[in-house]
Amino acid sequence: MRFTEDRIRSKRLRDLPVYLFEDLAAKRRQKEAEGVDVIDLSIGDPDLGAPAGVVEALTRHAADKRLHCYTPHWVVETFNRGVSGWMAERFGVDLDPATEILPVIGTKEGIAHLPLAVLDPGDMALVPDPGYPVYSRGVWFAGGRVEWMALRAETGFLPDLESLDDRDLRLVYLNYPNNPTSAVAEIDFYEGIVDRARKADAIIASDAAYSETTFDGYKSRSLLEAPGARELGIEFHSFSKTFGMAGWRVGFAAGNEKIISALGTLKSNVDSGVFGAVLLAAAEGLQNEWPAVAETEKEYGLRRSLIRECLETCGLEYHRSPATLYIWAKVPGGERSVEFATTILEEAGVLVAPGVGFGERGEGYFRMSITCPTGRIKTATERLQEVSKRWMT
Numbered sequence: 513m514r515f516t517e518d519r520i521r522s523k524r525l526r527d528l529p530v531y532l533f534e535d536l537a538a539k540r541r542q543k544e545a546e547g548v549d550v551i552d553l554s555i556g557d558p559d560l561g562a563p564a565g566v567v568e569a570l571t572r573h574a575a576d577k578r579l580h581c582y583t584p585h586w587v588v589e590t591f592n593r594g595v596s597g598w599m600a601e602r603f604g605v606d607l608d609p610a611t612e613i614l615p616v617i618g619t620k621e622g623i624a625h626l627p628l629a630v631l632d633p634g635d636m637a638l639v640p641d642p643g644y645p646v647y648s649r650g651v652w653f654a655g656g657r658v659e660w661m662a663l664r665a666e667t668g669f670l671p672d673l674e675s676l677d678d679r680d681l682r683l684v685y686l687n688y689p690n691n692p693t694s695a696v697a698e699i700d701f702y703e704g705i706v707d708r709a710r711k712a713d714a715i716i717a718s719d720a721a722y723s724e725t726t727f728d729g730y731k732s733r734s735l736l737e738a739p740g741a742r743e744l745g746i747e748f749h750s751f752s753k754t755f756g757m758a759g760w761r762v763g764f765a766a767g768n769e770k771i772i773s774a775l776g777t778l779k780s781n782v783d784s785g786v787f788g789a790v791l792l793a794a795a796e797g798l799q800n801e802w803p804a805v806a807e808t809e810k811e812y813g814l815r816r817s818l819i820r821e822c823l824e825t826c827g828l829e830y831h832r833s834p835a836t837l838y839i840w841a842k843v844p845g846g847e848r849s850v851e852f853a854t855t856i857l858e859e860a861g862v863l864v865a866p867g868v869g870f871g872e873r874g875e876g877y878f879r880m881s882i883t884c885p886t887g888r889i890k891t892a893t894e895r896l897q898e899v900s901k902r903w904m905t
């Protein structure tokens with residue numbers, strides 16, 4: 513047998529859209545080979561690390577041999593109770609820890625697996641464009657049909673509920689505070705979409721990975737606060753961005769009991785849960801580490817101001833938002849986002865994410881991330897100002 517690519521790779525992998533950043537990644541390697549010190553502002557990977565109390569809890573629990581087995585049930589119960597307490601305190605939402613909360617191996621895992629648990633082949637899912645790529649991948653892998661839901665600047669990057677096509681709709685993905693646009697949603701938006709989904713008999717999956725990554729005192733809202741949301745919705749929360757724990761792989765799904773149960777059944781057939789010591793350390797974070805989160809937010813806030821000021825000096829427009837690790841800015845002069853990113857890389861040695869990489873409607877924008885040491889961000893802004901003369905004239 514000859515192992516050609518086609519012979520090995522399933523049709524579902526072969527059918528995935530080509531990775532738009534590949535060219536850019538190659539150019540980056542080429543630049544680095546030439547000795548250019550490239551500053552990467554293209555990805556959102558928290559660099560400030562987990563709070564000391566969480567690390568200490570992990571170390572302590574890691575020594576407990578009872579946790580070296582498949583995750584004991586009492587550990588999941590402890591974690592779920594902690595989550596339930598936090599959700600009540602933070603959003604005023606009362607959830608049953610036994611039936612309405614489920615740990616996930618990072619929200620990416622839960623988001624990607626959800627369609628396998630709730631969709632049949634051919635079922636339709638609405639997915640934000642631009643958006644986090646995992647929603648569409650999950651739907652395609654489950655044989656579902658993706659309909660793109662446009663996020664436009666005119667409507668604050670919220671989907672226009674009036675224009676949504678809800679025939680045969682089974683599942684809607686939402687993500688606020690939003691990656692990549694940084695937009696936020698208020699409670700009236702969640703009320704509107706719950707109303708809409710109820711009429712269509714559809715499920716809402718809200719990705720709240722950035723719910724606590726906010727600035728200037730802003731408090732994001734939860735889908736589950738909207739009346740009726742718990743009858744048809746679940747929300748994914750992550751420790752990755754909030755606590756700087758992306759490598760730890762832990763998050764949770766919360767909300768409707770039947771959806772949680774379906775996802776739980778699917779997961780029990782493909783994984784065996786999160787390491788108990790990680791669950792207990794994460795619960796410790798939820799309970800005690802908010803002062804540490806506030807400290808990281810100060811640092812992020814400083815970086816954010818540096819980038820915003822730079823964009824203003826460079827005459828570039830960006831979406832003003834109180835949340836996320838990103839700044840979503842407009843490509844100047846009607847240039848294509850990949851071309852703009854390539855030029856910036858070549859002339860300034862700064863890598864930004866071209867908007868089109870997040871979907872067709874991301875064209876015309878680029879995304880800058882603040883998960884890079886403050887000194888490096890400063891250097892990046894100086895370099896950008898230097899090359900901004902190109903489009904300022």
Ligand SMILES: *Cc1c(COP(=O)(O)O)cnc(C)c1O
Pocket residue numbers: 556617618619620621644687691719721749750751752753758762763
């Ligand atoms: C980073 C990110 C996640 C992933 O979170 P994990 O919990 O690390 O899997 C989910 N959704 C969005 C929109 C993200 O940007």
